[in-house]
Amino acid sequence: MLFADVSVLDENFDVVPHQWVGVCDGRVAYVGAADPRVSGSYAADPRGATASAASQGVGTQAADPHDASAYFGEVIEGAGRLLMPALYNCHAHSPMVLLRGYAENLPLQRWLNEKCFPFEAKMTADDCYWGTLLACAEMARFGVVSFSDMxxxxxxxxxxxxxxxxxASLGSAPVLLGDTPFAERVEYAQTEEMIRQWHGxxxxxxxxxxxxxxxxxxxEPVVRDVTAFAKERGLRLHIHLSETAKEVAECRERHGGLSPVAYFESTGLFEEPVTAAHCVWLDEADMDILAYRGVFVANNPASNMKLGSGFAPIPRLLEKGAKVCLGSDGMASNNNHNLFHDMYLQAMIYKGATLDPTAVTPQQALQAATRTGALSQGREDCGLVKEGMRADLCLLDVAGPSWCPATDMTYNLVYAGSGSDVVMTLCDGQVVYRDGAFPTIDLERAKAECAARTQRILGEL
Ligand SMILES: [Zn+2]
Incomplete structure (x- = not known):
């Protein structure tokens, strides 16, 4: 696929007009201001994209190596379009789409205990499958290609x-209370099996x-065991952290005054790669630990506002050099997987909350939604429109009224654009959404299954 004369969000998270981007064998093979089909411009590229594409056996072997059109199939005209890295959702509970619109306007503890837990107790493995499939369709529609799920x-x-x-980066999040060693629990065997079948x-x-x-x-014994297990297997960890003031106060009572961040630091958890969701109630020392340890903070601005949990101190975390990414959280507390909403909120709410209109730049919000999100999932070769990176891309229609004038398209992208402007989403170069169609998902079936399954569960409650 060749995107011709298109605006591109570059690796500095600025929009650059009039670029050509070629995709070959699931990767970005060419980015440049010259049309690679013009004789010589592709082969002469100093970064050697032709040589690497040819050596990987990509394209038509018999083709003239100077004829780039042989390597790139379909040409997508880029006028009125913007190509950017796809988005990475770093905190989700995808099967919870079945709970969308069901648990509303309740304080967090009642929301959880009276609504979410009883509903979830009725959910079967098949319910989880269909919920995840519908979540995949929804994310693809809004330019998201990957999610960290719990x-x-x-x-x-x-x-x-x-x-x-x-x-996806998938982790089961069971309740692991008591002192039974992790290796003696059923969850240990389940995780082993999950790794054997699915990791990679x-x-x-x-x-x-x-x-x-x-x-x-x-x-604490379980935390230490699971941390050691993750280290041994080379796995990443995903946790909820300091979501509410109540959680922090109760942790301090249980652990001799330690905050959840200080407690997990004392267990050695943060010596491994961790994505920590929420991080709303942090003090300065907590933020220093998260920044120093390189913990990925998955901010869930919509969920935290909807459940009345508060605002994660993202501007201060960014000042300290912490790694900040974005999550949607579950659909009972958002209620959508349109990560453009969360990106907009991240770029906007802190200006109001801190009375500082410079808090969180559009570039920082874009970086959180794309590159930092990919890195939080250990996907080093994802999240940028750059030669050699995996072709996780989304194409936006920017011909609509909200995008004019194009004085600065980066600002338009964050403050005026919308997830519904996405017209195509590619994951490893494969189209997962295009112009209203989902080539890999039977959307009508997934919707019907999810609606019927929610009705069944509501009838059982
Ligand atoms: Zn969560």
């Missing part, structure tokens, strides 16, 4: 992700994570 029946989510052509599947599209739900649903 839920039960992760093997069924893996199946749905595999079929959809998308990517689909040319690395699927990763298995170790999930620790939170400080309050685990114990």
């Amino acid at each position: 839920y039960y029946n992760a093997e069924r989510s893996a199946q749905a992700v595999m079929e959809s052509g998308m990517k 599947a689909g040319d690395g599209r699927i990763h298995v994570d170790c999930a620790l739900h939170s400080e309050y649903l685990t114990t």
Whole structure:
């Protein structure tokens, strides 16, 4: 595929007009201001894209190596279009799409105990499969290609992700209370099986994570065991961290005054790669630890506002050099997987909350939604429109009224654009959404299954 004369969000998160971007064998093979089909411009590229594409056996072997059109198939005209890295959702509970619109306008503890937990107790493995498939369709529609998920029946989510052509880092998040060593629990065997079947599947599209739900649903021996397990297997960890003031106060009571961040630091958890969701209630020392340890902070601005949890101190975390990415959280507290919404909120709410209109730049919001998100999932070769990177891309229609005038398209992208401007989403070069169609997912079937399954569960409650 060749995107011709298109505006591109570059690696500095600025929009550059009039670029040509070629995709070959699932990767970005050419980015330049010259049309690679013009004789000589592609082969003469100093970065050697032709040589590497040819050596990988890409394209038509018999073709003239100076004829770039032989390597790139379909040409997508870029006028009125903007090409950017796809988005990475760093905190989700994808099967929870079945709970969309069901648990509303309640304080967090009642929302959880009276609504979410009873509903989830009725969910089957098949329910999780269909919920994940619908979540994949929704994310693809809004330019998201990959998500970090924490839920039960992760093997069924893996199946749905595999079929959809998308990517995910999947961790089961069971309640792990008590002192039983992790190796003696059923969850240990389940994680082993999950790794055996799915870790690295689909040319690395699927990763298995170790999930620790939170400080309050685990114990210190379990945290130490799971951390050691993750280190041994080379897995990343995914946790909920300091989401509410209540969680922090109760942790301090249980652990001799330690905040959840200080407590997890004392267990050695942060010596491994960790994505920590929420991080709303942090003090200065907590933020220093997260920045120093390189913990990926998955901000969930919509969810945290909807549940009345507060605002994660993102401007201060960025000042300290912490790694900030974005998550949608579950659909009972957002209620959509349109990560453009969360990106907009991240760029906007802190200006109001801190009375500082310079807090969180559009570039920082874009970086969180793309490159930093990819890195939080251990996807080093994803999240930038750059030669050699995997072709995780989304194309936006920027011909609509919200995009005019194009004085600065980076500002338009964050403050005026919308997820519904996405017209095409590619994951490893494969089209997963295009002009209203989902080539890898039977959307009508997924919708019908999810609607019927939610009705069934509501009838059982
Ligand atoms: Zn969550």
